[in-house]
Amino acid sequence: MENSEKSRGGRPRAFDPEAALDAAMHLFWEHGYEATSLAMLRKAMGLTPPQIYNAFTDKETLFRRALARYHEREVGFALDALGAPVPVKEAIRLLLMGAAEAYTRPGKPGGCLFISGALATSPQAQAIADELKTYRKATEAAIAARLGKGQEAGELPANLSVERLAKYLTGVMHGMSIQARDGASAEDLRALAGIALAAWAAEMRKAADSNGETDARPVLHD
Amino acid sequence: MENSEKSRGGRPRAFDPEAALDAAMHLFWEHGYEATSLAMLRKAMGLTPPQIYNAFTDKETLFRRALARYHEREVGFALDALGAPVPVKEAIRLLLMGAAEAYTRPGKPGGCLFISGALATSPQAQAIADELKTYRKATEAAIAARLGKGQEAGELPANLSVERLAKYLTGVMHGMSIQARDGASAEDLRALAGIALAAWAAEMRKAADSNGETDARPVLHD
DNA sequence: CAGGTTTCGTATCGATCACTATGGAAAATT
DNA sequence: AATTTTCCATAGTGATCGATACGAAACCTG
Numbered sequence: 001m002e003n004s005e006k007s008r009g010g011r012p013r014a015f016d017p018e019a020a021l022d023a024a025m026h027l028f029w030e031h032g033y034e035a036t037s038l039a040m041l042r043k044a045m046g047l048t049p050p051q052i053y054n055a056f057t058d059k060e061t062l063f064r065r066a067l068a069r070y071h072e073r074e075v076g077f078a079l080d081a082l083g084a085p086v087p088v089k090e091a092i093r094l095l096l097m098g099a100a101e102a103y104t105r106p107g108k109p110g111g112c113l114f115i116s117g118a119l120a121t122s123p124q125a126q127a128i129a130d131e132l133k134t135y136r137k138a139t140e141a142a143i144a145a146r147l148g149k150g151q152e153a154g155e156l157p158a159n160l161s162v163e164r165l166a167k168y169l170t171g172v173m174h175g176m177s178i179q180a181r182d183g184a185s186a187e188d189l190r191a192l193a194g195i196a197l198a199a200w201a202a203e204m205r206k207a208a209d210s211n212g213e214t215d216a217r218p219v220l221h222d
Numbered sequence: 223m224e225n226s227e228k229s230r231g232g233r234p235r236a237f238d239p240e241a242a243l244d245a246a247m248h249l250f251w252e253h254g255y256e257a258t259s260l261a262m263l264r265k266a267m268g269l270t271p272p273q274i275y276n277a278f279t280d281k282e283t284l285f286r287r288a289l290a291r292y293h294e295r296e297v298g299f300a301l302d303a304l305g306a307p308v309p310v311k312e313a314i315r316l317l318l319m320g321a322a323e324a325y326t327r328p329g330k331p332g333g334c335l336f337i338s339g340a341l342a343t344s345p346q347a348q349a350i351a352d353e354l355k356t357y358r359k360a361t362e363a364a365i366a367a368r369l370g371k372g373q374e375a376g377e378l379p380a381n382l383s384v385e386r387l388a389k390y391l392t393g394v395m396h397g398m399s400i401q402a403r404d405g406a407s408a409e410d411l412r413a414l415a416g417i418a419l420a421a422w423a424a425e426m427r428k429a430a431d432s433n434g435e436t437d438a439r440p441v442l443h444d
Numbered sequence: 445c446a447g448g449t450t451t452c453g454t455a456t457c458g459a460t461c462a463c464t465a466t467g468g469a470a471a472a473t474t
Numbered sequence: 475a476a477t478t479t480t481c482c483a484t485a486g487t488g489a490t491c492g493a494t495a496c497g498a499a500a501c502c503t504g
Contacts, residue, residue: 009450009499009501009502010450010451010500011451011499011501012450012451012454012500013449013450013451014452014500029342029344030342030343032341032342032343032347033340034256034257034279034345035256035343035347037490037491037492038260038346038492038493040492048452048454049493049494050450050452050453050454050455050493050494050495051453052493053492053494054450054453056450058492058493059492059493065365066223068467102292105278115341115400116341116342119254119338119341119403120251120252120253120338121253121254121257121402122257122259124259126427127417130250133403133404135419150285151382157471164410164417165376166416167401167413167414168413170397171394171398171400171414172394172418173397174396174397174398174400175392175395178396178397178400179389179392179393179396181355182355182358183388186385186387191383191389192390192393195287195387195421195425196390198421198425198428199259199417199424200424201424202420202423202424203417203420204420204423206420212308231471231479232470232471232478232481232483233469233470233471233479234471234481235481236481246490259460259461259462260462261461270482270483270484271463271464271503272463272482272483273481273482273483275462275464276462276480276481278484280463343448
């Protein structure tokens with residue numbers, strides 16, 4: 001329910017906006033917001049400047065559109081892991097393993113657009129940096145919410161800080177993104193995620209231990 | 223043995239190159255290589271363009287000088303943790319806790335220059351991106367070397383992959399850097415590091431278990 | 445067909461980018 | 475003091491940045 005194919009007269013577009021947006025998204029993903037010039041976009045999208053500006057208003061709007069598209073098409077399924085009807089630990093495992101795959105897809109730039117898109121920017125692009133930070137914080141909040149749900153379900157120790165664990169898990173995903181940028185393979189990232197998940201068992205034990213008994217180990221391996 | 227204070231005649235400099243380099247480093251740290259313009263540098267360093275170019279050749283050289291200075295003055299002590307005469311687990315703990323502190327110093331930009339400096343760049347700045355990747359890989363290699371030493375000393379299971387554990391630990395540090403950028407406090411990062419280190423015990427146990435005995439636990443909670 | 449509307453291609457716009465030419469001023473060397 | 479050497483400040487270089495003005499072309503509605 002948006003402006004679908006409703007063209008109210010006038011000369012029709014000579015290009016596919018979706019395909020153009022896709023090309024722009026990949027370019028932003030690879031080079032980041034500021035380092036992606038209009039000349040590069042023009043070439044990759046196969047369009048002239050007026051075509052780009054008529055269809056997407058300006059560079060900033062184009063980037064935001066690319067972010068939304070990335071969110072839907074490239075990492076949506078990973079975040080969907082948090083909504084899967086599985087135990088919380090399995091949901092987190094699906095999330096991290098999904099990230100390992102999403103950050104190393106053949107033919108795609110390595111890492112996550114929400115990080116590569118802009119980390120340090122010029123003062124003029126501060127709004128873009130803030131927008132990406134919002135996406136990252138939303139991920140962290142979604143993880144924390146899932147952990148909280150698991151905690152209420154009794155799957156996690158009651159005295160565990162879901163905020164801190166969420167910050168750790170989000171941080172691990174960020175680290176995976178940079179490792180992917182630095183050439184890590186999907187297998188490398190899966191191994192990394194596996195070690196990160198090992199912290200899970202240890203952290204559960206620690207929380208349970210500090211709850212009273214010091215050496216009576218609860219269930220550990222997976 | 224460099225060009226120390228040896229000025230072979232001519233008009234002396236009217237500014238302190240070290241202080242100027244320091245200002246440039248902080249600006250690059252905050253905004254990254256490409257987003258830091260000469261106009262910004264000029265203002266922060268309090269110099270005119272010819273002064274900058276005469277003292278530092280060009281922007282790229284200035285950035286590399288800033289990287290070296292950052293390496294020495296801001297994160298050197300953290301990497302020194304790897305050379306400390308302590309057990310390997312304690313060395314890693316010192317490293318991560320040092321990073322937590324270095325990434326959140328009051329009055330300094332959050333996170334690590336080796337990440338904020340350039341992650342996604344324009345094709346023209348590819349050499350800079352590669353240089354930063356080299357620094358990051360050097361960190362990973364140093365961690366792997368320390369782990370290998372600990373393994374030889376019998377402090378780590380013989381069948382443990384030090385490369386994978388090093389990649390995990392480096393990834394955690396990268397994640398901490400981004401979390402710091404997103405506003406995480408030193409305490410937040412210490413908590414994150416604490417959870418990451420909990421993975422340590424779990425990973426040790428996993429490796430030891432797969433080595434034969436399934437329930438004879440090696441030393442865990444230090 | 446005429447009128448209205450939208451996009452097209454071409455050729456730029458002013459601003460900012462990293463960088464430097466020029467010439468005089470200041471200090472060390474002779 | 476004369477010469478040499480280096481740095482200073484002013485001003486401006488060509489290139490590229492994101493974004494547009496313009497008029498012709500292509501569609502819809504009457």
